[in-house]
Amino acid sequence: MRLPTRLNIRNEATRRSDFKGTIAKELFTRFPQDTVKSINSDAQVELHCAFDHYKNPVCQGTAIINVTSTCMRCCEDYSYDVVAHFTLAPASSEEQADNLPMDYSPLLIDEFGEVNLTEGIEEELIMNIALTPKHEDDNCFDSEQPMTFGDQIEEETTSSNNPFEALKALKGKLGK
Numbered sequence: 001m002r003l004p005t006r007l008n009i010r011n012e013a014t015r016r017s018d019f020k021g022t023i024a025k026e027l028f029t030r031f032p033q034d035t036v037k038s039i040n041s042d043a044q045v046e047l048h049c050a051f052d053h054y055k056n057p058v059c060q061g062t063a064i065i066n067v068t069s070t071c072m073r074c075c076e077d078y079s080y081d082v083v084a085h086f087t088l089a090p091a092s093s094e095e096q097a098d099n100l101p102m103d104y105s106p107l108l109i110d111e112f113g114e115v116n117l118t119e120g121i122e123e124e125l126i127m128n129i130a131l132t133p134k135h136e137d138d139n140c141f142d143s144e145q146p147m148t149f150g151d152q153i154e155e156e157t158t159s160s161n162n163p164f165e166a167l168k169a170l171k172g173k174l175g176k
């Protein structure tokens with residue numbers, strides 16, 4: 001099921017509506033292009049509308065979308081899921097938005113009491129895109145892997161390949 005583009009959260013909260021559906025990836029136009037090379041899937045979204053303890057109508061939910069970025073470490077492309085958990089709340093003014101709890105995402109309502117659900121969820125996803133995307137350590141192609149025990153020994157022998165140099169240095173220290 002496609003999610004509606006616009007939603008009257010207050011009405012849906014009164015009905016305690018649940019939504020499970022997708023938003024077409026073509027509708028997401030504001031993803032940062034320097035970080036996200038491509039969007040690979042539609043967003044999978046689950047929403048639950050209700051009133052919070054303060055009687056604010058809210059729309060709580062989760063959205064997941066798969067994207068491709070370039071790994072900052074090895075410069076190879078890789079794909080990963082961006083996951084957003086959010087509480088959307090309608091607001092009729094900036095002032096009303098400011099009075100909502102800090103962790104809510106206020107969305108301005110239009111003259112029909114509806115918010116732009118697609119833009120709201122797009123914003124939540126964008127906020128959860130990694131600022132410095134990179135592979136999990138195990139999957140990274142970067143050559144600078146953590147040193148193994150064998151490498152360490154080799155490095156020590158090459159850095160002091162002249163044992164007499166090392167001895168002289170040691171004697172110098174003792175003489176002071």
Ligand SMILES: [Zn+2]
Nearest residue numbers: 071074135140
């Ligand atoms: Zn990598």
